[in-house]
Amino acid sequence: MNIEDIEINKELKIVFMGTPDFAVPILEALIDKYGVRAIVTQPDKEVGRERILKPTPIKEVGIKHTILVLQPKKIKEEYAEIVALEPDLIVTCAYGQIIPKELLECPRLGCINVHASLLPKLRGGAPIHRAIINGFSKTGITIMYMNEGMDKGDIITQREIPIEDTDTAETLHDKLSILGRDLLMDTLPSIIDGTNTRTKQEEAEATYGFNISREDEHIDFSKTTRQVFNQIRGLNSWPGAYTIYEGKILKVWASRIGSNYDPIKNNGEIINTYDDGFGVKTSNGEIVITMVQPEGKKKMPAIDFINGERNKGSMIGKILR
RNA sequence: CGCGGGAUAGAGCAGCCUGGUAGCUCGUUGGGCUCAUAACCCAAAGGUCAUUGGUUCAAAUCCAUUUCCCGCAA
Numbered sequence: 176m177n178i179e180d181i182e183i184n185k186e187l188k189i190v191f192m193g194t195p196d197f198a199v200p201i202l203e204a205l206i207d208k209y210g211v212r213a214i215v216t217q218p219d220k221e222v223g224r225e226r227i228l229k230p231t232p233i234k235e236v237g238i239k240h241t242i243l244v245l246q247p248k249k250i251k252e253e254y255a256e257i258v259a260l261e262p263d264l265i266v267t268c269a270y271g272q273i274i275p276k277e278l279l280e281c282p283r284l285g286c287i288n289v290h291a292s293l294l295p296k297l298r299g300g301a302p303i304h305r306a307i308i309n310g311f312s313k314t315g316i317t318i319m320y321m322n323e324g325m326d327k328g329d330i331i332t333q334r335e336i337p338i339e340d341t342d343t344a345e346t347l348h349d350k351l352s353i354l355g356r357d358l359l360m361d362t363l364p365s366i367i368d369g370t371n372t373r374t375k376q377e378e379a380e381a382t383y384g385f386n387i388s389r390e391d392e393h394i395d396f397s398k399t400t401r402q403v404f405n406q407i408r409g410l411n412s413w414p415g416a417y418t419i420y421e422g423k424i425l426k427v428w429a430s431r432i433g434s435n436y437d438p439i440k441n442n443g444e445i446i447n448t449y450d451d452g453f454g455v456k457t458s459n460g461e462i463v464i465t466m467v468q469p470e471g472k473k474k475m476p477a478i479d480f481i482n483g484e485r486n487k488g489s490m491i492g493k494i495l496r
Numbered sequence: 497c498g499c500g501g502g503a504u505a506g507a508g509c510a511g512c513c514u515g516g517u518a519g520c521u522c523g524u525u526g527g528g529c530u531c532a533u534a535a536c537c538c539a540a541a542g543g544u545c546a547u548u549g550g551u552u553c554a555a556a557u558c559c560a561u562u563u564c565c566c567g568c569a570a
Binding site: 471 | 498500501502507508509510517520521522523534565566567568569570
């Protein structure tokens with residue numbers, strides 16, 4: 176790329192729409208290489224017990240680079256200001272609101288989205304968590320044109336990565352965030368000069384990865400060891416899987432696959448303790464829980480938890496619900 | 497002022513209700529046993545019981561205060 180090209184790119188008016196950490200590397204690369212005219216993100220939210228108003232990660236990037244930040248409460252109604260900017264291109268990534276038709280049709284180069292799955296698989300708000308929880312062996316990034324449906328637009332490019340057993344939602348999140356940034360940077364030139372491809376999604380192949388609900392976080396030990404293992408790592412490090420021990424919430428942050436199978440025991444029954452955790456019966460074997468967090472306490476290695484419980488009586492035989 | 501749990505040795509906990517010399521499981525260090533060991537046995541070190549004040553002959557324990565940590569909900 177020569178100097179003249181950069182000059183042309185700087186004249187592009189790009190509006191970026193996004194909210195969480197995931198979108199930060201993507202926004203920063205855009206700012207660096209093309210410049211961003213304005214940022215749209217969710218309103219500041221009251222967070223935590225103290226109810227402190229906290230800006231979104233994307234807003235913080237905007238402030239750092241002194242870029243105009245807009246935070247409409249309802250984008251469906253408050254889009255006029257963005258249209259007035261006459262953007263050439265809108266790039267979205269995990270924005271968190273449905274974007275109205277008027278905005279989708281406004282930029283001459285269109286409205287593109289960086290989505291963290293291999294569409295049409297896992298449309299929706301939690302594709303990273305769901306990819307692990309569902310036991311996928313691979314996932315990836317899709318860059319697509321947006322339409323009025325949820326993640327239903329035409330695909331421009333995709334790039335995949337394998338999901339390893341050692342991956343958690345956190346590690347996969349970080350990998351995909353970087354992958355998304357790189358793929359967008361590699362794809363943008365073709366979008367800008369109009370040479371990109373455009374492929375419709377196979378509707379019949381579509382699956383959804385909706386936001387994680389409280390029920391998704393509750394461990395069901397009547398599932399297989401593998402399913403429980405995937406659920407636990409798929410919810411680490413946010414929001415975390417949990418079970419009920421002695422009537423209280425016990426968050427489960429990490430586990431490994433155990434090797435015992437004792438069909439006489441109940442699902443959810445603690446059947447063994449080890450140097451690194453305690454074994455719980457599942458429908459087809461044993462899951463060894465290695466990192467926990469009791470209600471009101473900090474995250475701790477399961478062996479610490481076992482040591483504390485030991486002088487209250489044996490854990491073996493107790494049931495997790 | 498959204499609801500709730502917690503702060504006791506390096507870690508995780510018990511003791512508090514019914515005040516009277518601080519305990520458990522680990523870890524650490526030293527020793528022993530063993531061909532050997534992360535296993536077993538013995539021993540030791542390590543705590544102003546989060547802060548401040550009050551009640552009392554006496555407070556980890558009862559009362560009040562402050563700070564910090566966390567779960568739920570949003």
